[in-house]
Amino acid sequence: xxxxxxxxxxxxxxxxxxxxxxxxxSSIIKLRIYNLIGGTAFSIYGFMIGSMPVGFLNLFIxxxxxxxxxxxxxxxxAFQLLxxxxxxxxINYFLDFNKTQIQEFFPSFTADNLSENKENNxxxxxxxxxVVAGVFIGTKVNQVxxxxxxxxxxxxxxxxxGKFIYQQNKALFKENGINKIEIxxxxxxxxxxxxxxxx
Numbered sequence: 062x063x064x065x066x067x068x069x070x071x072x073x074x075x076x077x078x079x080x081x082x083x084x085x086x087s088s089i090i091k092l093r094i095y096n097l098i099g100g101t102a103f104s105i106y107g108f109m110i111g112s113m114p115v116g117f118l119n120l121f122i123x124x125x126x127x128x129x130x131x132x133x134x135x136x137x138x139a140f141q142l143l144x145x146x147x148x149x150x151x152i153n154y155f156l157d158f159n160k161t162q163i164q165e166f167f168p169s170f171t172a173d174n175l176s177e178n179k180e181n182n183x184x185x186x187x188x189x190x191x192v193v194a195g196v197f198i199g200t201k202v203n204q205v206x207x208x209x210x211x212x213x214x215x216x217x218x219x220x221x222x223g224k225f226i227y228q229q230n231k232a233l234f235k236e237n238g239i240n241k242i243e244i245x246x247x248x249x250x251x252x253x254x255x256x257x258x259x260x
Contacts, residue, residue, distance in 0.1 A: 069109055076103035076119075087215045090133060097126035133219075140225040141188040142197065142233065152184065155196055163212050166251050170210050183237065187213065187222055195222055201239060208244040227258045 079099030086092040100122040107115030145152055156163065163170060183206065187195040195213035199206040213222045227242070234242065244260065246252060 069106065072102060072109075073106045076100075076106050088218055089216065090130070090219050093126045093130050093133070097123055097130070100126060138221070139188075139190050140221070140229075141191075142185040142226065142230060143188055145184050145186055147182055147184050147198070149184075151193075152186070152196065155186075155193065159212065159214065162215070163210065166212065166246065166248050167210050168247075187226065189217055189222070197226060199242075201237070204238055204240040206234060206237075206239045206242045208242060211244070223254060223258045227260075 076099050079095055079102060081099075083092050083095030083099055086095060100119045104116050104119035104123060107113070107117075107119055181201045183197075183199045183201060185197045186193050187197060194217035196210060197208075197212075198210040199208045201207075211223075211226070242260075244255060246255070
Protein backbone atom coordinates (compact mmCIF):
# COMPACT_ATOMS: atom_id res chain seq x y z
CA UNK A 62 0.00 0.00 0.00
CA UNK A 63 1.37 3.41 -1.01
CA UNK A 64 -0.61 6.66 -0.82
CA UNK A 65 -3.68 4.55 0.08
CA UNK A 66 -3.37 2.78 -3.27
CA UNK A 67 -2.55 -0.91 -3.43
CA UNK A 68 0.51 -2.06 -5.33
CA UNK A 69 -1.79 -3.94 -7.68
CA UNK A 70 -3.59 -0.71 -8.55
CA UNK A 71 -0.22 0.98 -9.09
CA UNK A 72 0.59 -1.78 -11.57
CA UNK A 73 -2.60 -0.93 -13.45
CA UNK A 74 -1.78 2.78 -13.50
CA UNK A 75 1.81 2.13 -14.58
CA UNK A 76 0.64 -0.17 -17.37
CA UNK A 77 -1.75 2.49 -18.65
CA UNK A 78 0.97 5.16 -18.62
CA UNK A 79 3.44 2.96 -20.53
CA UNK A 80 0.83 2.10 -23.17
CA UNK A 81 -0.06 5.80 -23.50
CA UNK A 82 3.63 6.74 -23.85
CA UNK A 83 4.06 4.12 -26.57
CA UNK A 84 1.47 5.91 -28.69
CA UNK A 85 3.56 9.10 -28.64
CA UNK A 86 6.60 7.41 -30.19
CA SER A 87 7.47 8.48 -33.72
CA SER A 88 9.67 5.42 -34.20
CA ILE A 89 7.62 2.31 -35.00
CA ILE A 90 10.20 0.12 -33.22
CA LYS A 91 10.04 2.17 -30.01
CA LEU A 92 6.24 2.15 -30.24
CA ARG A 93 6.23 -1.65 -30.47
CA ILE A 94 8.71 -2.08 -27.60
CA TYR A 95 6.93 0.28 -25.20
CA ASN A 96 3.57 -1.18 -26.18
CA LEU A 97 4.95 -4.66 -25.56
CA ILE A 98 6.13 -3.69 -22.05
CA GLY A 99 2.87 -1.90 -21.23
CA GLY A 100 0.76 -4.73 -22.65
CA THR A 101 2.70 -7.32 -20.63
CA ALA A 102 2.18 -5.36 -17.41
CA PHE A 103 -1.49 -4.80 -18.25
CA SER A 104 -1.98 -8.50 -18.98
CA ILE A 105 -0.45 -9.45 -15.61
CA TYR A 106 -2.64 -6.85 -13.92
CA GLY A 107 -5.76 -8.20 -15.64
CA PHE A 108 -5.11 -11.79 -14.56
CA MET A 109 -4.24 -10.72 -11.00
CA ILE A 110 -7.53 -8.87 -10.54
CA GLY A 111 -9.43 -11.77 -12.07
CA SER A 112 -10.43 -9.89 -15.22
CA MET A 113 -9.93 -12.45 -17.97
CA PRO A 114 -10.94 -10.10 -20.84
CA VAL A 115 -8.28 -7.55 -19.79
CA GLY A 116 -5.68 -10.26 -19.28
CA PHE A 117 -6.27 -12.12 -22.56
CA LEU A 118 -6.77 -8.98 -24.67
CA ASN A 119 -3.43 -7.56 -23.57
CA LEU A 120 -1.78 -10.95 -23.93
CA PHE A 121 -2.98 -10.92 -27.54
CA ILE A 122 -1.53 -7.40 -27.99
CA UNK A 123 1.78 -8.63 -26.57
CA UNK A 124 1.79 -11.44 -29.14
CA UNK A 125 1.13 -9.00 -31.99
CA UNK A 126 4.00 -6.75 -30.87
CA UNK A 127 6.40 -9.69 -30.59
CA UNK A 128 5.38 -10.88 -34.06
CA UNK A 129 6.02 -7.50 -35.70
CA UNK A 130 9.28 -6.88 -33.80
CA UNK A 131 10.61 -10.25 -34.99
CA UNK A 132 9.47 -9.37 -38.51
CA UNK A 133 11.17 -5.96 -38.37
CA UNK A 134 14.48 -7.29 -37.07
CA UNK A 135 14.59 -10.31 -39.36
CA UNK A 136 13.54 -8.45 -42.52
CA UNK A 137 16.33 -7.92 -45.01
CA UNK A 138 15.96 -4.50 -46.54
CA ALA A 139 17.72 -3.03 -49.55
CA PHE A 140 19.62 0.20 -48.87
CA GLN A 141 21.20 2.42 -51.47
CA LEU A 142 22.80 5.85 -51.68
CA LEU A 143 21.98 7.44 -55.02
CA UNK A 144 24.18 10.37 -56.04
CA UNK A 145 22.20 13.32 -57.38
CA UNK A 146 22.66 16.98 -58.23
CA UNK A 147 21.69 19.68 -55.74
CA UNK A 148 19.65 21.32 -58.52
CA UNK A 149 17.58 18.18 -59.05
CA UNK A 150 13.88 19.08 -59.00
CA UNK A 151 12.97 16.17 -56.73
CA ILE A 152 15.66 17.15 -54.19
CA ASN A 153 14.28 20.67 -54.10
CA TYR A 154 10.76 19.33 -53.62
CA PHE A 155 11.92 16.95 -50.86
CA LEU A 156 13.78 19.72 -49.02
CA ASP A 157 10.82 22.07 -49.28
CA PHE A 158 8.29 19.43 -48.21
CA ASN A 159 10.35 18.52 -45.11
CA LYS A 160 11.71 21.98 -44.34
CA THR A 161 10.02 22.29 -40.92
CA GLN A 162 11.61 19.08 -39.63
CA ILE A 163 14.90 19.86 -41.34
CA GLN A 164 15.09 23.26 -39.64
CA GLU A 165 14.54 21.59 -36.28
CA PHE A 166 17.68 19.47 -36.64
CA PHE A 167 19.66 21.65 -39.06
CA PRO A 168 18.61 25.27 -38.37
CA SER A 169 21.49 26.76 -40.35
CA PHE A 170 20.91 24.64 -43.46
CA THR A 171 19.88 26.34 -46.69
CA ALA A 172 20.08 24.90 -50.18
CA ASP A 173 21.11 28.32 -51.51
CA ASN A 174 24.53 28.05 -49.84
CA LEU A 175 25.18 24.73 -51.57
CA SER A 176 24.50 26.00 -55.08
CA GLU A 177 27.43 28.41 -54.71
CA ASN A 178 29.94 25.60 -54.20
CA LYS A 179 28.61 22.83 -56.41
CA GLU A 180 31.89 21.16 -57.30
CA ASN A 181 32.63 20.38 -53.64
CA ASN A 182 29.16 19.09 -52.77
CA UNK A 183 28.28 15.46 -52.19
CA UNK A 184 24.52 15.00 -52.50
CA UNK A 185 22.78 11.64 -52.07
CA UNK A 186 19.24 10.42 -51.71
CA UNK A 187 18.94 7.55 -49.29
CA UNK A 188 16.81 4.73 -50.71
CA UNK A 189 15.20 2.08 -48.54
CA UNK A 190 13.59 -0.69 -50.58
CA UNK A 191 13.62 1.74 -53.55
CA VAL A 192 11.70 4.39 -51.56
CA VAL A 193 13.38 7.73 -50.85
CA ALA A 194 13.75 7.82 -47.07
CA GLY A 195 16.13 10.73 -46.70
CA VAL A 196 18.78 13.06 -48.08
CA PHE A 197 22.48 13.31 -47.26
CA ILE A 198 24.42 16.45 -48.21
CA GLY A 199 28.03 17.24 -47.42
CA THR A 200 30.61 19.80 -48.53
CA LYS A 201 34.16 18.62 -49.08
CA VAL A 202 36.98 20.88 -47.87
CA ASN A 203 40.35 19.26 -48.59
CA GLN A 204 39.99 15.79 -47.03
CA VAL A 205 37.23 16.74 -44.62
CA UNK A 206 33.52 16.33 -45.33
CA UNK A 207 31.34 18.85 -43.51
CA UNK A 208 27.87 17.32 -43.30
CA UNK A 209 25.32 20.00 -44.09
CA UNK A 210 22.29 17.72 -43.94
CA UNK A 211 21.67 14.15 -42.83
CA UNK A 212 17.89 13.98 -42.79
CA UNK A 213 15.73 10.85 -42.68
CA UNK A 214 11.93 11.01 -42.59
CA UNK A 215 10.18 9.95 -39.37
CA UNK A 216 8.93 6.46 -40.43
CA UNK A 217 12.51 5.40 -41.26
CA UNK A 218 14.32 6.61 -38.13
CA UNK A 219 15.45 3.31 -36.64
CA UNK A 220 19.24 3.85 -36.86
CA UNK A 221 19.52 1.59 -39.93
CA UNK A 222 20.01 4.55 -42.33
CA GLY A 223 22.77 6.00 -40.14
CA LYS A 224 24.57 2.66 -39.84
CA PHE A 225 24.36 2.18 -43.58
CA ILE A 226 25.78 5.63 -44.34
CA TYR A 227 28.46 5.99 -41.66
CA GLN A 228 29.45 2.42 -40.89
CA GLN A 229 28.78 0.31 -43.99
CA ASN A 230 29.75 2.96 -46.57
CA LYS A 231 33.15 4.05 -45.29
CA ALA A 232 34.68 3.00 -48.60
CA LEU A 233 32.49 5.54 -50.42
CA PHE A 234 34.02 8.40 -48.47
CA LYS A 235 37.56 7.09 -48.87
CA GLU A 236 37.06 6.78 -52.63
CA ASN A 237 36.21 10.47 -52.68
CA GLY A 238 39.39 11.36 -50.77
CA ILE A 239 37.63 11.95 -47.45
CA ASN A 240 39.50 11.02 -44.26
CA LYS A 241 37.32 12.85 -41.76
CA ILE A 242 33.62 13.65 -41.34
CA GLU A 243 32.48 16.63 -39.29
CA ILE A 244 28.95 17.50 -38.16
CA UNK A 245 27.90 20.55 -36.14
CA UNK A 246 24.64 20.43 -34.19
CA UNK A 247 23.04 21.74 -31.00
CA UNK A 248 20.02 19.44 -31.16
CA UNK A 249 20.07 16.96 -28.24
CA UNK A 250 18.31 14.21 -30.22
CA UNK A 251 20.73 14.60 -33.09
CA UNK A 252 23.70 14.53 -30.71
CA UNK A 253 22.36 11.31 -29.18
CA UNK A 254 21.98 9.82 -32.67
CA UNK A 255 25.53 10.81 -33.66
CA UNK A 256 26.98 9.20 -30.54
CA UNK A 257 25.25 5.97 -31.51
CA UNK A 258 26.98 6.32 -34.88
CA UNK A 259 30.32 6.46 -32.99
CA UNK A 260 31.00 10.17 -33.53
